[in-house]
Amino acid sequence: MTAVSAATPTTTPQDAAARTRGPARRTRWTKGQVGIFVTLLLVTAVFLFPIYWAVNTALQTTPQQNKLPVVWWPGDLQWGNLHTAWTQQPFTDYLWHTLIIVAGVTIGSVASASLVAYGLSRLRYAGRDFWFNVVLSTLMLPFIVTLIPQYLMFQQLGWLDSYLPLIVPAFFGGGPFNIFLLRQFMMGIPHEIDEAAFVDGANHWQIYTRIVLPMVRPALGVSAWMTALAAWDNFLGPLIYLPSTSKWTLSLGLYGMAGNPVPGWGNQLIVGIALIVMLPVIVGFFFMQRWLIQGVNLTGVAR
Numbered sequence: 001m002t003a004v005s006a007a008t009p010t011t012t013p014q015d016a017a018a019r020t021r022g023p024a025r026r027t028r029w030t031k032g033q034v035g036i037f038v039t040l041l042l043v044t045a046v047f048l049f050p051i052y053w054a055v056n057t058a059l060q061t062t063p064q065q066n067k068l069p070v071v072w073w074p075g076d077l078q079w080g081n082l083h084t085a086w087t088q089q090p091f092t093d094y095l096w097h098t099l100i101i102v103a104g105v106t107i108g109s110v111a112s113a114s115l116v117a118y119g120l121s122r123l124r125y126a127g128r129d130f131w132f133n134v135v136l137s138t139l140m141l142p143f144i145v146t147l148i149p150q151y152l153m154f155q156q157l158g159w160l161d162s163y164l165p166l167i168v169p170a171f172f173g174g175g176p177f178n179i180f181l182l183r184q185f186m187m188g189i190p191h192e193i194d195e196a197a198f199v200d201g202a203n204h205w206q207i208y209t210r211i212v213l214p215m216v217r218p219a220l221g222v223s224a225w226m227t228a229l230a231a232w233d234n235f236l237g238p239l240i241y242l243p244s245t246s247k248w249t250l251s252l253g254l255y256g257m258a259g260n261p262v263p264g265w266g267n268q269l270i271v272g273i274a275l276i277v278m279l280p281v282i283v284g285f286f287f288m289q290r291w292l293i294q295g296v297n298l299t300g301v302a303r
Contacts, residue, residue, distance in 0.1 A: 058082065058272040065266040067211050078268070082276065084271035088262055091276075093246075094253040097163075098232060101249065104167035105231040110224050113174025114216070117182035118208050122194060132183065138176045141234070151240065165241045166234070170227075178223045185219035186212060225288050229281060 029037075057065065059077045086092075120132045154165045173179065189212065197207050213220070235251040242248060248256070254273050262269055 002251035038077055054271050054275055056095075058268050058275055060266075060268060062268070063116075064265045065268070072087075081268045082272045085272040086276065088269060089253050089257060091253055091273065093251065094248050094250045097247060098249040098251075101163055101166050101234075101238075102228050102231040104163070105170040106224050106228045108167065108170030109178055109227040110220055111174070112171050113178035113223060114182050114213065114220065115208070116179050116202075117186055118212060120179070121183045121206070122189075122191075122212065123204070124145035135173075135176050135179055139180075147240070154241065160241060161244050161247065163242070163247070166231075166237050174223075175227070177229065181223055182216060182219050185216045189215055221288065225284070228284075232281065 056071075056073060058081055059079065060071060060074045060081075061078055064071045064074055116135075120128060120135070129267075133294070150169075154160060157164075159165050159168075193211060194207055197211060202210075233251065234249070235255070238249045238252050239255075244251065245256070254270070254277060257273060258270050
C-alpha cells in the first residue's frame with residue numbers, strides 16, 4: 001500500500017485548473033465569415049471614401065486641384081484653407097445663430113413630446129389609441145404641404161425674419177416621431193409602478209417628472225440627438241423665415257458661399273466649411289453612441 005501510494009503522482013491545483021480549461025483553441029474563420037468580413041470592409045470603404053475625398057480636397061492648393069493625374073493626397077497639407085474659408089463670411093455669428101435654434105428646438109421638442117407621450121401611454125381614457133393613430137398619420141404629411149399655411153400664420157403674427165417660427169412650434173408636441181419613440185418606451189414601464197406611487201400620495205405630474213422621465217433617459221437621449229441633428233442640418237426653414245443675412249445659420253452661410261465662390265480659389269473653401277459643419281455631428285455621435293444604441297435597443301423591445 002505504501003509503495004502504491006508513493007508511486008501515485010500528486011495532483012496540484014495548477015494541473016486541475018489546466019484540465020478544467022482544456023487545450024487552447026485557435027479561432028478559425030470559415031469561408032463564409034471571411035467573405036462577410038471582406039464585404040463589410042468594402043462597404044465601409046465605400047462610405048468613408050467621400051469623407052476622405054472631402055478632406056483631400058479641402059487641404060489642397062488650387063494648382064493641385066487642377067492637376068492631372070489626380071492628386072490622391074497632397075504632400076504639404078494646407079491647413080490654412082480652413083481658416084481662410086471660415087473668415088470669408090461671418091461664420092462665427094452663423095454658428096451662434098445655429099446653436100440658439102438647436103438648443104431651443106431640442107429643449108422644446110423633448111419636453112413637449114415626453115409630456116404628450118406620457119398622456120398617450122400612462123393615462124387611460126376613451127379615444128386614447130385613436131388620437132395616437134392621428135399623431136402617427138401626420139408622419140405621412142410632407143412638410144411642404146403645411147408650408148404655406150404656416151408661413152401665412154407666422155406673417156400675421158409678425159414673426160418673419162426672426163427665430164420664433166423655427167423654435168416655437170417645437171414646444172407644441174415635439175413632432176410625431178419623438179412622440180412615437182417616447183410613447184413606445186413608456187409603454188414598457190409596468191403600470192404597477194404608477195399604482196404604487198398613487199398609494200404613496202403622488203400625482204401624475206410627480207410620477208411624470210420623478211419616476212417616468214428618469215426611467216426613459218436613453219429614449220430621451222435618442223430623441224434629443226435626432227432633434228438636434230435635424231435642427232443643425234435644417235436648411236429650408238431658415239431659408240424661408242430668415243431673409244436677412246445677418247441672421248443666417250451655418251447651412252445658409254454654406255449656401256451663400258457656394259453661390260458666390262471666392263476668386264482664385266477652387267473648391268477648397270466650400271468643402272472646408274462643409275467639413276467644419278459636419279465635424280460636430282461626427283464628434284457628437286461618438287459621445288452619444290452608447291445612449292443611442294441603448295435607447296434604440298430598449299425601444300425596439302418595448303410593448
